[in-house]
Amino acid sequence: MGLAGKKPGVESLAAVPFIGMLLGIALLPLLVPHIWEHPAAPIALVAVCSAPVVLLVPGPHERELLIHGLEEYVAFMALISALYVTAGGIHLSGNPRGTPLVNVSFLGIGAVAASLIGTTGASMLLIRPLLDANQERRIKTHIVVFFILIVSNSGGLLTPLGDPPLYLGYLHGVPFTFTFHLWPAWLLAAGFLLAAFWLWDRRAYGREAPEDLALDAAHETAVKMDGKVNLLIAAGIITCSALGLPSPWRELGYGVLIGLSLALTPKEVRDANTFHYGPLKEVAILFLGIFITMVPALHSLEQIAPHLPVHHPIGLFFMSGVLSSVLDNAPTYLLFASLAAAHAGHGADLAALATHSPALLAAVSVGSVFMGANTYIGNGPNLLVKAVAEGAGEAKVEMPDFLTYAGWATLVLSPVYLGVVFLMFW
Numbered sequence: 001m002g003l004a005g006k007k008p009g010v011e012s013l014a015a016v017p018f019i020g021m022l023l024g025i026a027l028l029p030l031l032v033p034h035i036w037e038h039p040a041a042p043i044a045l046v047a048v049c050s051a052p053v054v055l056l057v058p059g060p061h062e063r064e065l066l067i068h069g070l071e072e073y074v075a076f077m078a079l080i081s082a083l084y085v086t087a088g089g090i091h092l093s094g095n096p097r098g099t100p101l102v103n104v105s106f107l108g109i110g111a112v113a114a115s116l117i118g119t120t121g122a123s124m125l126l127i128r129p130l131l132d133a134n135q136e137r138r139i140k141t142h143i144v145v146f147f148i149l150i151v152s153n154s155g156g157l158l159t160p161l162g163d164p165p166l167y168l169g170y171l172h173g174v175p176f177t178f179t180f181h182l183w184p185a186w187l188l189a190a191g192f193l194l195a196a197f198w199l200w201d202r203r204a205y206g207r208e209a210p211e212d213l214a215l216d217a218a219h220e221t222a223v224k225m226d227g228k229v230n231l232l233i234a235a236g237i238i239t240c241s242a243l244g245l246p247s248p249w250r251e252l253g254y255g256v257l258i259g260l261s262l263a264l265t266p267k268e269v270r271d272a273n274t275f276h277y278g279p280l281k282e283v284a285i286l287f288l289g290i291f292i293t294m295v296p297a298l299h300s301l302e303q304i305a306p307h308l309p310v311h312h313p314i315g316l317f318f319m320s321g322v323l324s325s326v327l328d329n330a331p332t333y334l335l336f337a338s339l340a341a342a343h344a345g346h347g348a349d350l351a352a353l354a355t356h357s358p359a360l361l362a363a364v365s366v367g368s369v370f371m372g373a374n375t376y377i378g379n380g381p382n383l384l385v386k387a388v389a390e391g392a393g394e395a396k397v398e399m400p401d402f403l404t405y406a407g408w409a410t411l412v413l414s415p416v417y418l419g420v421v422f423l424m425f426w
Helices: 008-014 016-031 040-055 060-088 100-133 141-150 164-171 176-206 210-218 229-242 249-264 267-272 278-298 301-307 313-326 329-343 350-356 358-371 380-390 402-425
Strands: 091-095 221-226
Touching: 016 040, 016 278, 016 329, 040 278, 060 100, 060 164, 060 229, 060 249, 060 278, 091 100, 091 267, 100 141, 100 176, 100 229, 100 380, 141 176, 141 380, 141 402, 164 176, 164 329, 164 358, 176 358, 176 402, 229 249, 278 329, 278 380, 313 329, 313 358, 313 402, 329 350, 329 358, 350 358, 358 402
Parallel strands: none
Antiparallel strands: 091 221
C-alpha cells in the first residue's frame, strides 16, 4: 500500500507528519519560546517530521511525487528570496508627522504594495518609517495592529506575489490572473479597515499631550527613498512571474534579479534597513519541512474529501480561515483548496478548480489571506512586524500579548468577514 493508497486508516496516517509540522510551528513558539529561539530548533522540527516521509517512501510513484514537491519548494523559495532581497534594498528615511492623514496614507500605500512586492516585503519596507513618524506619540499600539491587518495580510490578495498561499496555488496551476478577480474582497477590506483606522487614530490623536504633538512637529523632516533601482527590479520580478515561464527558467530569472539587487544597491542602504538573512533562513527551513510532509498528506485528501463540508464557498471560507488563524496560512490554503478540488471531482488539480469552480477557490483564497491576520502566528509577517515594533528603540511600541491581539483583530475584522460572505459567497 503506497502513500496514495485507498485504505482510510493508512491515508490518515500519511497526514500525521504534516499535522505534526503545522502544530510544531504553531505551538512551540508559545510553549517553549526560549528553546524555539535556538537556531537548531526549527531544523530539529523539520528533521523529526520529514524523516518518516523520506525514509518510508514505498515506491517509484511516491518518490516522483516527493521530487516534484521539492521542485515546488525551490520555486517557492526563489520568489520569496527575490522579494525579500529586493525590499531590503529600498530604504525610506525621514520623519513625517504622525498625524492620522500621514498614518492612513502609509497604510493605504502598504495595501497596494503588499500585492506587488508581497506582504513580507511591504511590511519590512514600511514599518520602520511608520514607527519613526509616530515616535513622539504615546498612544500608538493600534497603529501597528492595523498595519498588521492591512499591510501584512489583507493587502496581499490581488496577485500571487502578494501572499505565500496564493503563490503556492500559482505553482499548482492556478492562473496568475485568477486573484485579480478577488478585487471586491480586497476593496471591501481595504476600504473598511482604512476608514476604521482613520476614525480610531483621529480619536487617539486628540488624546495626545500638546507638548508631544509639538515635539512631533518640531522633528518633522521629508521622506526620502534610497535604493530606487530596486523598484525596477521589483517590476522585473512581477514580469518574470506573470509571463508564466517554466521552471527552471523562472527561478533562474529570480536568481539574476537577486544578483542585480545585491550588486546595484549600496551597502549603506541595506545597513540602514538592518537587513540580514535570519528571517529568510527560518522560512526556508520551515517550508522545507512543510513541502516534504505535505506530499503524502495531499494525496490522502481524496479519501477524506467526501466526509467534509467543502462543497460550499461559505464553509470553505470559514474553515480555511479559522485554521489559518492558528496555523500558517500557506499550507492551510493548499490543504483546503485540494480538498475542494477532490470533492468537486478534479483530484488535486487546482487549475481545474479555478476554471470550473472558481467560487470555491476564491473562498479558500480570501479566507486564508484575510484570517491569517487573526493571530500573530497566522502569517509570517505578523511576528516580524511585532518584533520590529517592540525593538524599535525610541520609537518602541508596547504590543498586546497573543490573546489580546487576537481579540483586537477578530473584533475589527468580523465586519469584513461578514461583508465578504454577503458580497461574494452568499
